Amino acid sequence: MTRLPLAARVRRTMVRVGDMLLRRRRDAELDEEIAAHLDLAAADRQADGISAEEARLAARRAFGSVLQTKEACRERRGLPLFDVLMLEARFGLRGLWKSRIFATIAILTLALAIGANAAIFSVIDAALIRPLPYHDAGRLALVQSEYRSTNGRGGWGYEFPASVLAELTQKLHTVKNLAYYTTTVYALAATPGAELVHASNVSGNFFSTLEGNLVAGRFLGPSDRLQPVVVISTRLARRLFRTPAAAVGAQLTLTSHQYVVAGVAAQSFAFPSRDIDIWMPAAYADTVRVRPGRSTFRPIVRLEDGVPLERARADIRAAVSAVVSAHPEAFGSREVETSVVALRERLDGRLRPSLMILWATVGLVLLIACANLATLLLARKTARSHETSVRVALGASLGRLMTRDFIEAGFLSIAGTTIGLVCAQLAILVCRRLAPENMPWLGHLALDRPVIIFAAGLGLLTIIGVGTLPALESFSANPNRHIAGNSTRSGRQMRRFLCVAEFAAAVVLLVAASLLMRSLVGLLRTDIGVRTENVTTASLDLELTQRPFNAQTTELATNVLSRIRAIPGVRAAGAGSSLPPDRSHINMAVAGKEGTIGFSASVVVATPGYFQALGIRLREGRLFSTDDDARHPMVMIMGSTTARRYFGPGNPIGREASFPMPPVPGRPKGYVSMRLVGIVSDVKYAGLATSPPNQIYRPLAQQPWPALFLAVRTDRALGGFSSTLRRAVAFVDPSLVLSSITPMDRIISSDVNPYRFRTVFLAAFAGLALAIAAIGLFGIMAFSVAQRTTEIGIRMALGARTADVMRMVLREGILVGTGGAVLGLAAAGAMSRLIGSLLFGVSPNDPLSFVVAATVLLGVALAASYIPARRAALVDPVAALRSE
Amino acid sequence: MPDKADVLYGTLALMILRTLDVLGPLHGYALARRIEQISHDQLSLNQGTLYPALTKLQQLGLIAGKWGESETGRRAKFYTITRAGRKQLQAELENWSRASGIVARFIEDLS
Numbered sequence: 001m002t003r004l005p006l007a008a009r010v011r012r013t014m015v016r017v018g019d020m021l022l023r024r025r026r027d028a029e030l031d032e033e034i035a036a037h038l039d040l041a042a043a044d045r046q047a048d049g050i051s052a053e054e055a056r057l058a059a060r061r062a063f064g065s066v067l068q069t070k071e072a073c074r075e076r077r078g079l080p081l082f083d084v085l086m087l088e089a090r091f092g093l094r095g096l097w098k099s100r101i102f103a104t105i106a107i108l109t110l111a112l113a114i115g116a117n118a119a120i121f122s123v124i125d126a127a128l129i130r131p132l133p134y135h136d137a138g139r140l141a142l143v144q145s146e147y148r149s150t151n152g153r154g155g156w157g158y159e160f161p162a163s164v165l166a167e168l169t170q171k172l173h174t175v176k177n178l179a180y181y182t183t184t185v186y187a188l189a190a191t192p193g194a195e196l197v198h199a200s201n202v203s204g205n206f207f208s209t210l211e212g213n214l215v216a217g218r219f220l221g222p223s224d225r226l227q228p229v230v231v232i233s234t235r236l237a238r239r240l241f242r243t244p245a246a247a248v249g250a251q252l253t254l255t256s257h258q259y260v261v262a263g264v265a266a267q268s269f270a271f272p273s274r275d276i277d278i279w280m281p282a283a284y285a286d287t288v289r290v291r292p293g294r295s296t297f298r299p300i301v302r303l304e305d306g307v308p309l310e311r312a313r314a315d316i317r318a319a320v321s322a323v324v325s326a327h328p329e330a331f332g333s334r335e336v337e338t339s340v341v342a343l344r345e346r347l348d349g350r351l352r353p354s355l356m357i358l359w360a361t362v363g364l365v366l367l368i369a370c371a372n373l374a375t376l377l378l379a380r381k382t383a384r385s386h387e388t389s390v391r392v393a394l395g396a397s398l399g400r401l402m403t404r405d406f407i408e409a410g411f412l413s414i415a416g417t418t419i420g421l422v423c424a425q426l427a428i429l430v431c432r433r434l435a436p437e438n439m440p441w442l443g444h445l446a447l448d449r450p451v452i453i454f455a456a457g458l459g460l461l462t463i464i465g466v467g468t469l470p471a472l473e474s475f476s477a478n479p480n481r482h483i484a485g486n487s488t489r490s491g492r493q494m495r496r497f498l499c500v501a502e503f504a505a506a507v508v509l510l511v512a513a514s515l516l517m518r519s520l521v522g523l524l525r526t527d528i529g530v531r532t533e534n535v536t537t538a539s540l541d542l543e544l545t546q547r548p549f550n551a552q553t554t555e556l557a558t559n560v561l562s563r564i565r566a567i568p569g570v571r572a573a574g575a576g577s578s579l580p581p582d583r584s585h586i587n588m589a590v591a592g593k594e595g596t597i598g599f600s601a602s603v604v605v606a607t608p609g610y611f612q613a614l615g616i617r618l619r620e621g622r623l624f625s626t627d628d629d630a631r632h633p634m635v636m637i638m639g640s641t642t643a644r645r646y647f648g649p650g651n652p653i654g655r656e657a658s659f660p661m662p663p664v665p666g667r668p669k670g671y672v673s674m675r676l677v678g679i680v681s682d683v684k685y686a687g688l689a690t691s692p693p694n695q696i697y698r699p700l701a702q703q704p705w706p707a708l709f710l711a712v713r714t715d716r717a718l719g720g721f722s723s724t725l726r727r728a729v730a731f732v733d734p735s736l737v738l739s740s741i742t743p744m745d746r747i748i749s750s751d752v753n754p755y756r757f758r759t760v761f762l763a764a765f766a767g768l769a770l771a772i773a774a775i776g777l778f779g780i781m782a783f784s785v786a787q788r789t790t791e792i793g794i795r796m797a798l799g800a801r802t803a804d805v806m807r808m809v810l811r812e813g814i815l816v817g818t819g820g821a822v823l824g825l826a827a828a829g830a831m832s833r834l835i836g837s838l839l840f841g842v843s844p845n846d847p848l849s850f851v852v853a854a855t856v857l858l859g860v861a862l863a864a865s866y867i868p869a870r871r872a873a874l875v876d877p878v879a880a881l882r883s884e
Numbered sequence: 885m886p887d888k889a890d891v892l893y894g895t896l897a898l899m900i901l902r903t904l905d906v907l908g909p910l911h912g913y914a915l916a917r918r919i920e921q922i923s924h925d926q927l928s929l930n931q932g933t934l935y936p937a938l939t940k941l942q943q944l945g946l947i948a949g950k951w952g953e954s955e956t957g958r959r960a961k962f963y964t965i966t967r968a969g970r971k972q973l974q975a976e977l978e979n980w981s982r983a984s985g986i987v988a989r990f991i992e993d994l995s
Binding site: 011012015016019029030032033034036037039040041043044062063064065066068069072073075076077 | 911912913914916917930931932933935936939940942943944945954956958959960961
C-alpha cells in the first residue's frame, strides 16, 4: 500500500485510542461478527446438502483459528505499547498496594523533599528570578558615588546637587536616561494630629526612566517640575481614600503644604524603597524647603540599548570624576569612588547568600530522599527476585522488567510531587501569615506556574534518578539466581553505600544548622549595651513642623520629655539622634586631627534621661545634666572602648579633644573642642551582628538636632501607652509628628528576624534530612533482618544468645552511621566556610557544632537499627529453620 | 491441482476494496466467498485473515461497517467502500497496473 496521508494516520491513531477505550464493546462486536460468519458459512454449505455438523466443521476449517484472528484484530485495534504500559502499571500499582507501608513512607519522604524544594524555589522565584516590575529592568543601574565632602574636613557625601547631575548627563555616552531621586519624610496631616510618611523627591524624568506600573491617574513628567502634585502608593491610597481611583485629584497636606494626587503607583512600584508612600517633583519640593537650593540627589540610569554594563560603568566613572574635578567648590577633593550596580543586584545582594544556601540545602534533602527511595526500591527488588526470576524464565523481556521499575518509580514520584506541592502550598501560607514586617517579600510568595513547573521537573528527575538503579539491577536478573540464593552481596553493598551517603549529607546539614543555631543564640544573647524591657521608643521629627530649626527646637524636645516624665509609671525618658541596634540619624565619620590616626565615630546627640531610659550604664564620670547647654562649656561622653582607643590607658575624664561636629545654627561647621565628662558602656549602633562603632555623645542643648528618637522606660508594660504618648506630645504642640511608636524589644526581635528565618529553615531541613536518612536506615536494616531470618535462626540454634544477635544487627547500623558521620564531617569541614558570612560569633570550624552533629547522627542511626535488632533477637529459631 | 498461491502482501486490501467497489455492501463471509470465487479458488485464504484486514481498512476510513440482516435473515456486519476508499483504490489500481505492466514486459521481452 502506498504511504498513507497524514490525515489518515491521525485518524487511525484516534480510532485506535477510541477502540482502546471501547475495548469491551469492540470485543463483543468482533465475537458476534465471527459467529455470524461461521453461521453463514455453515448455512451455505448445508445448502449444498452436507449435514449440519459437518457444515459447521467445514466452516471452521475454512475460517482458520478463531482465537488467532481475534488476537490479530485486537492487536490492530489498541495501542500495543500503551497496553503493555497499562499492564505493567496495574502490576506495579498492585505491588505498591500490597506493600502500603513502604509506599507510604516512600511517597511521604519524597513529598517532604519536593515540597521543601518547591517552597524554597517559590522564595527564590519571588526574590531573585521574577523580573523586576519595570520595563526592561535589566538596563537600569544605580550610580553610587562616595566623595570626600568639602575641604577634607572629614565626612563623606553620597548625593549630588541637581545642577551637577545635569552636567553629568551631558557627559554620558552610554546612557539613555539619567534620573535622580532622594528620600525624605513629610508630616501628613491626619485626623487627629499628624503622621510621618516616607517620600521620594524625584526628577522630572524619573517615572519615564523607570517605566514602572500605575494603577490610577498618571505619572509625573517634566512639565510637573514646579507643580504641587504627587504620586502616591497604592497602600496610602487605600488607607486614605479607600480605592486608588478615588485618590486621583484628591488633596493632601504634607508638612503644611497642599498637594494634588496625580496618580497612584502600583504596589510593585517599590523604588527607591518599599516604604515610600509619596513621590514628589524634586524641583517643587526644593522650593518649599526651609533652606531651598540645598537638595542633593542620587542618580539612577537607563543604559542605551545594547551597551553592556561593563562599558557603561567605565563611561559613568569617567564622567563622574570629570564633573567632580570641575567643581572644587562643591566637592572637597577630586577623590571619588563610583560604583555602578545593576538595580537587580542592589535589591538582591543582601538576600542572595542566604537563599542560595537554603536552596543548596533543600537540593541536598531531595538527593537524600532520592537515595533513600532508590535504596528502598532496590531492597524491594531483591525481595521480589523470586517473582522476577519466574517472569524472566517465562520470557519477559528486559525492557518489560525495566519498564516495571520505572513505572513504580513514576507512581511514587507523581504521588510524592502532588503531595509535595500541597505541603509547599501550606508552607507558603504559613510563611505569608508569619512574614515579618522587614521581610515583606515573604508575603508575596505564591505557588504559581514557574514553581509548579519546577516541582514537576524535579519529579521527573526523581523518576529517572530513583528508577535507574533498580532498572540496572534488572540486567543481572537471572532465572537461576533465586535458586542460588536470595540477595546478592553487591546489592547489599550498594544499599549500604547509599545509606552512608545519605547520612553523610545529613551530617553536613546538621553541622550547618547547628552553626547557624549557635549564631542565632549568640545574636539573641548579644549585649547591645541597653536594657530593652519596658522601653518604648518613638520617632519625633521637629523639623517637620516647618519651624526654622534653631536652639528653641531643643526646648520643644525638653518640654515634650518633661511632659512624658509626668505620666504615671514612667521611670525615665530621653531623646537622642540614634537608637540601637541600627537606627541612626548621624552616622558622621570623624577624621582625626592632623597628625593623628584616622578615626571615625558615630555622633549621638542625647538629652539628659536618654542614658537612663535605655539603661546605658555609666562607667566613669557623670551623665549629661540640664546644665550642659549652649551657655556652658562644650562637653561630651564617650563609649568605653572609644575612650580607651582615643585617649589610651589611664583615666581620661576631664581631658579635652576636638572633633568636627555637624553644623548648628549660629555656629560654623567645623572642629569643636569638648571636655570628656563621662564614659558609658559600649552600645551597638551599627547593627546586632556588627561590633559597636566608636561613639561620641553630645548634649542636645549644645548640638541641636531636629530628628530625634524618644526612649521611655516604664515600671511595667503599660496598656494603651502609645496613645498616652501621643496625647502628651500633642499637649505640648499639636503639630509635632510622633511616629513609629514601638517597644524596644520588638525592634530587636525584628532585627533578628532574617537570622531567625534562615536558621529555622536550615534546622528544619537538617531535621528533615536526618529523618529521611533514618527512615532509609530503618528500612534497609529491617529488610536485611527479614532476609537473614534463616541465618539468624541457624545462629541461634547453634547457641548464639539474644544479645549476640542484637549486637550483630546493631553493629551493621552503627557501621553505616559511623561511615556517614566520618564522610559527612569531612565534607562539612570542607564546606562550612561557605556559610562563614552568615555566622555570628562562631567559627565555621566550631568543634561543638561538629561534635553535636556527629552525636545526633550516631544516636539516630542507633535508634533506627534498634527495632530491627529487637525483631532479629525475637526470631524463633525453630520457626525460622522450618520455613526454609 | 497446483499449490494455491499465498495472498500477496498488501494485495488483500486491494481485493477487498475492489470487491466492495464493484459488488456494493457485503458481509464478511460473502466478501471472503467472492474473493475466493473471483480467484477461481486459486487463492489459499484463511477466511479469518480477512478480519484484521477489515479492521485496519475501517480504521483508515476506507470502508465503513454497519450491522444489517443477511439474505437468510442472520444479523451480520455489512461493509461498504467509502469515498476515501474509492480514491485509495484508484491510486492502488494505477500503481498495480503500472507494476504488473513492468513485470509483464520483463517476462515478454526477455523470453
